[in-house]
Amino acid sequence: MLPKKITDSELSIVLIFSAVVLTMPIWLAPIGAGYPDLLQKFAIFGLFAIGYNILFGMTGYLSFGHAAFLGVGSYAAVWSFKLLTMNVLPAVVFGVLFSGLFAFLIGYVSLRRSGIYFSILTLAFAQMSYNLAYSVLTPITNGETGLQLTNHDPRIIDTMLLDQAPEGLPSTVLFGVKMSGYPGFYFCALILILGFFIALRISRSPFGLVLKGIKSNQTRMKFTGFNTRPYMITAFVISGMYAGLAGSLMAVTDPLAGAERMQWTASGEVVLMTILGGVGTLIGPVLGAGLIKYFENIFSAFNDKALHELFAFLPDGLENFVVTVVSPFVGEGWHLTLGVLFMIIIIFLPGGIIQGMEKINNRFFKRSSSAKSGSNES
Amino acid sequence: MDAIFLQILNGLDKGGAYALIALGLTLAFGTLGIVNFAHGALFMLGAFCAVSIQALLTLSKKVKDESITFFDAYKEQPYLEIWWGDIGTTIIDYAVPISILAAIPLMLLIGLSMERGLIRFFYKRTHAEQILVTFGLAIVIQELIKANFGANPIPTPAPDIVSGSAKIGSALGLSDAIVYPWWRLIYLSFSVVVLAAVFAFLQFTTFGMVVRAGMHDRDMVNLMGIDVERKFTIVFGLAAVVAGLAGVMYAPILPPDYHIGMDFLVLSFVVVVVGGMGSLGGAVAAGFLLGILQSFASMNEVKSIFPGIDQIIIYLVAVIILLVRPRGLMGRKGVMED
Numbered sequence: 001m002l003p004k005k006i007t008d009s010e011l012s013i014v015l016i017f018s019a020v021v022l023t024m025p026i027w028l029a030p031i032g033a034g035y036p037d038l039l040q041k042f043a044i045f046g047l048f049a050i051g052y053n054i055l056f057g058m059t060g061y062l063s064f065g066h067a068a069f070l071g072v073g074s075y076a077a078v079w080s081f082k083l084l085t086m087n088v089l090p091a092v093v094f095g096v097l098f099s100g101l102f103a104f105l106i107g108y109v110s111l112r113r114s115g116i117y118f119s120i121l122t123l124a125f126a127q128m129s130y131n132l133a134y135s136v137l138t139p140i141t142n143g144e145t146g147l148q149l150t151n152h153d154p155r156i157i158d159t160m161l162l163d164q165a166p167e168g169l170p171s172t173v174l175f176g177v178k179m180s181g182y183p184g185f186y187f188c189a190l191i192l193i194l195g196f197f198i199a200l201r202i203s204r205s206p207f208g209l210v211l212k213g214i215k216s217n218q219t220r221m222k223f224t225g226f227n228t229r230p231y232m233i234t235a236f237v238i239s240g241m242y243a244g245l246a247g248s249l250m251a252v253t254d255p256l257a258g259a260e261r262m263q264w265t266a267s268g269e270v271v272l273m274t275i276l277g278g279v280g281t282l283i284g285p286v287l288g289a290g291l292i293k294y295f296e297n298i299f300s301a302f303n304d305k306a307l308h309e310l311f312a313f314l315p316d317g318l319e320n321f322v323v324t325v326v327s328p329f330v331g332e333g334w335h336l337t338l339g340v341l342f343m344i345i346i347i348f349l350p351g352g353i354i355q356g357m358e359k360i361n362n363r364f365f366k367r368s369s370s371a372k373s374g375s376n377e378s
Numbered sequence: 379m380d381a382i383f384l385q386i387l388n389g390l391d392k393g394g395a396y397a398l399i400a401l402g403l404t405l406a407f408g409t410l411g412i413v414n415f416a417h418g419a420l421f422m423l424g425a426f427c428a429v430s431i432q433a434l435l436t437l438s439k440k441v442k443d444e445s446i447t448f449f450d451a452y453k454e455q456p457y458l459e460i461w462w463g464d465i466g467t468t469i470i471d472y473a474v475p476i477s478i479l480a481a482i483p484l485m486l487l488i489g490l491s492m493e494r495g496l497i498r499f500f501y502k503r504t505h506a507e508q509i510l511v512t513f514g515l516a517i518v519i520q521e522l523i524k525a526n527f528g529a530n531p532i533p534t535p536a537p538d539i540v541s542g543s544a545k546i547g548s549a550l551g552l553s554d555a556i557v558y559p560w561w562r563l564i565y566l567s568f569s570v571v572v573l574a575a576v577f578a579f580l581q582f583t584t585f586g587m588v589v590r591a592g593m594h595d596r597d598m599v600n601l602m603g604i605d606v607e608r609k610f611t612i613v614f615g616l617a618a619v620v621a622g623l624a625g626v627m628y629a630p631i632l633p634p635d636y637h638i639g640m641d642f643l644v645l646s647f648v649v650v651v652v653g654g655m656g657s658l659g660g661a662v663a664a665g666f667l668l669g670i671l672q673s674f675a676s677m678n679e680v681k682s683i684f685p686g687i688d689q690i691i692i693y694l695v696a697v698i699i700l701l702v703r704p705r706g707l708m709g710r711k712g713v714m715e716d
Contacts, residue, residue, distance in 0.1 A: 062506040112701055116413055116505045120651050121700055124693040127644055136686030264644065268513055275510065328525040336525065339517030346511040347499065 010200055017283075018193045025182065033294055036181045037253075041293045043188035044249045047195045049273040049285030051242020054199060055235055056271070057280035058208060060215035062119045064267050065106065065126030069099040069240040071133065071262035073247025075140065078147045078257045085157040086170045088179055088187065088252045092245065099244020100237050107236035111229065114218070126264055133259040146258030172252050184253045191249065192286075195242060200282055202238070211235055215280075243270075272342050278354030287353060292338070299337055302330035380556055385673045391562040391631070393669020394569030395421075398624035399646040400653065400661035401576065402617030408593045408656035409610040412497055413505050415512040418643025419519040420618050423488060424481055424625025425634035426523055429532050431477035435470045471537050474630055481626045482619055489618025493611045516640065524636040531633035536561040561630050568627050572620060573662055579616075580658070589613055593656070648696040654709025664707055668692050 024042065028034045033042075052066055073095035080091040110121040133141040141147055149169050158170075172179040179187060202208045210231050213221045221228050251257055260266070269292070277288025307323045307330065314322060329337045349356050399421050406414045436456045443451040458466030469476070496515065500508050535541065540560035580586035592599045592606040599606050625634070632638065649668055653660030674680060676688035687694075699706060 060506070062509065109697065109701065113704060116509070116655075117651065117700055117704065119506070119509060120647055121697060123644060124648060124696050128690045128693045131689035132686055135689050265640070268517075271510065328522070333521055333525050335517060336521035339514050339521060342514035343496075343511055343518065346507055346514060347496075350503075350507060 006201075010204070013200060014193065014197050017196055021189050021193055022186070024189070025185070031294075033297070036185045038293065038297055039185045040188050040249075040253045042290045043185065043192040044246050044253070045270075045273060045289035045293055046286040047188075047192050047249070048243055048246035048270050049277070049289040050192075050195055050199050050282075051239045051246070052270045053239075053274050053279065053282075053285040054202060054211075054242065055239035056274060057285070058203065058211040058215060059232060059235055061111075061114065061232070061236075062271070063110075063122040063236075063239075064119050064264055064271070065110075065122030065124075066239070066243050066270055067262045067264065067266035068106070068126040068129040069103055069243035070247035070250075070266065071129065071257070071259065072102045073099040073244030074251045074257035074261055075133075075147060075247075076244070077248035077251035078149070078255055079140075081149060081155075081172065081251070081255050082147075082153040083156065085155060086173050087157075088172050088174050091172070091252060092191070092248045095244045095248025095251070096241045097244075099247065100241040103237045103240020103244075104233065107233050107240065111232050111236060123264055123267075126262060126267060130259055130262040130264070133262060141257075141259055143259070146256050148256045172255055179252050188249050188253065191245065195245065196282070196286070203282060207231065207234070269338075272338065272345075274352075275350070276341070276345055276352055278352030279350075281352070281354045284352050284354045291353075295337070296334055299330045299334045300332075381677070384556055384558070385677060386670055387558055387562075387566075389670030389673035390666060391566045391569075391669075392672065393666035394566050395624050395628055395642065395665075396646055396649045396669055397573060397662045397665025398569050399621050399642055400649040400665045401573065401658060402621045403646055403650045404653065404656055404658060404661040405617045406614055407650070408658070409589060409613045410493075410497065410501065412500065412614075413508045413512070414497070415509050415643065415647075416492070416516040416519065417512075417617070417621055418639035418641070418646065419516040420485065420489065420621040420639070421625040421628075421642050422523065422634065422636070422639030423519065424485060424622030425534075425629045425638060426527065426625075427481040427484060427622065428474050428477040428534050428626045428629040429527065429634060431480055432470075432473040432534050435473050435476070474534060474536055474626065477626050478623060481622045485619045485622030486615045488622075489615035490611065492618065493614040497614065498607075498611070516643070520636050520639060527636070529636060531635040533633045534629040536564075536630035540564060565627050565631065569624065572623060576616070576620060577658070585609065585612075645692055648692055650706075652696050652699045652706055654706025657706065657708045660706055660708030668695065671695065 021043070024039055025034050028039070033039070048070065055061055055063055076098040077091035077095040080094045084090055106122065106125045110118055110125065113121060134143055151169065174187060177183050210226065214228050214232065218228055247261065273288040273292050274285045275288070276291060277286065278284025307326055308319065311319045311322050345352065399417060403414060403417050406412050406417070435458060438454040438456045440452045441455045443453040456466065456470060458469055496511065500511060543557040543559050544563055545557050580590060588599065588604055589609055592609060596606055649664045650661050652668065653664030671691055672688065675691040681688060
């Protein structure tokens with residue numbers, strides 16, 4: 001289904017993207033984001049959003065249950081660490097496989113319906129998984145505590161290869177390289193680039209065109225003789241696998257998994273990332289994920305004292321007033337900012353940042369917008 | 379037999395809450411065509427209305443505690459008690475019923491301003507965008523409440539006189555073992571009364587007739603020179619009041635915290651889908667039905683056969699209904715069936 005030859009334009013897009021991603025530690029350092037923990041989050045949530053965009057952006061199906069796949073990916077990865085080996089490759093493979101399988105099951109049922117019913121079905125399934133992970137599935141998920149590594153895990157392959165048991169809890173490795181700090185980031189970044197490349201190929205393939213056709217008019221697609229259902233299921237499974245990949249990478253950088261990752265507010269977050277960046281565009285979701293994680297990091301760190309320092313140049317009365325107004329939005333209240341941002345974007349800029357940039361572009365440089373490919377037409 | 383009767387009762391009061399919220403959801407969908415994810419937030423606002431009224435009534439100042447004579451001890455005494463003595467104590471005791479009076483105008487105002495301020499700009503947008511913007515609004519309301527009231531549940535007790543349990547078992551000639559908290563019985567009857575009032579309003583008044591006509595064929599009613607949009611806005615306000623009242627009355631049953639709205643929203647949406655989008659009777663019937671089903675599923679006998687069934691029964695029913703009969707139990711043919 002995929003066209004065999006990689007065109008020059010695709011190659012250059014991927015090269016530029018890789019260059020930007022791999023140099024992130026350098027150019028993000030001046031704005032205080034150049035440390036590995038945050039960079040890992042950028043890459044992981046970028047992947048999650050890219051995958052989500054394959055479903056929501058290309059086909060227009062609004063899923064409210066993608067956090068469930070993220071959770072399944074995490075659990076599968078941690079189990080691979082516990083049972084087999086601390087090497088990250090099997091963990092990632094298992095995470096993707098299991099979430100793909102899970103996505104197939106859920107997608108097979110949910111895709112019988114479209115529109116708001118699809119959203120509610122996916123929401124129902126995600127809540128079901130979340131509730132089960134908290135209650136009955138405790139032997140697998142370890143309930144509220146979350147699944148963690150312990151000292152007496154079997155780790156069959158590791159014990160076969162190494163004779164002596166390492167002291168303390170082992171850390172995740174890729175053939176001897178510890179997956180924390182910068183190596184962990186570069187691992188996530190490479191997978192992000194791979195994921196971006198695949199998404200790029202998908203969006204330009206005949207398969208991607210079918211998905212876009214489904215978004216603009218599913219009925220007409222059916223009239224022209226397409227059986228849209230297999231295409232939809234494939235798209236759903238692919239995007240579920242991306243979510244599982246992101247989930248397993250979370251476990252790679254920090255080997256534990258909890259049920260709260262599957263809650264539906266977590267699904268809401270990825271929707272927001274995708275929309276903030278630009279639905280249906282390739283780079284938009286990555287941009288949105290990065291922005292949200294960056295601002296989450298900055299805003300949650302603020303407290304009243306920091307605010308007073310920030311607004312110290314104002315006269316005292318005014319300073320106190322500004323701090324009182326701003327303080328609910330930072331620190332613990334970061335979600336409030338997120339909610340407000342969410343509403344503003346949907347009300348004024350449903351196409352996200354990419355659409356905003358195009359608008360500015362058209363306004364000031366008088367270029368025709370139709371020449372741009374991959375942009376959202378709404 | 380006793381156990382079954384008790385489970386039905388147990389399910390009915392939760393079902394009452396589902397029905398009240400779902401009724402508002404389906405009203406908003408049937409009239410304005412809006413999928414409102416912020417409806418759970420209205421329920422929560424109602425519950426916090428009770429919390430604030432209680433806090434307002436118990437505003438206190440420090441006074442010397444006369445009962446301790448060895449040293450100077452101080453205690454908080456509400457102003458109302460200081461001013462009016464026992465009458466003040468009684469008023470504080472009745473905080474929740476009093477909040478109902480306050481909640482009606484307040485929720486109406488909130489509902490109307492929500493509709494005029496935000497929802498009306500989304501009539502013509504896609505359902506996905508409606509879901510997303512109201513989801514954002516729900517987060518905002520929820521976080522504002524969290525910022526003001528903290529993250530912990532706040533107990534709001536019912537009046538003392540109804541704090542005990544009713545011996546319905548002996549009253550109905552069944553086993554004496556069947557006892558049931560008074561407040562839950564009150565909640566059940568309250569929800570039935572509110573539901574009946576809403577239905578009567580829609581069925582027997584001219585206003586209700588216009589609304590029903592508008593739900594059926596909006597353009598036609600418009601052509602007859604009636605400003606349907608205005609009527610629908612009022613209906614939205616009404617839906618907000620119903621959700622708010624459900625919240626006020628639920629506060630003694632479950633101490634409200636900031637995410638109570640979201641918890642109820644997801645379930646109420648499922649209720650609406652099971653009942654049929656836009657069908658009022660369906661929402662009510664499905665609300666009570668799912669409430670009862672849920673309480674049966676949480677019986678130990680059932681749980682030992684299907685572990686965890688109590689957590690997922692509602693979603694499971696919704697999945698089955700959507701696949702077998704997408705328009706819901708009582709949905710109109712052709713409404714959102716694909």
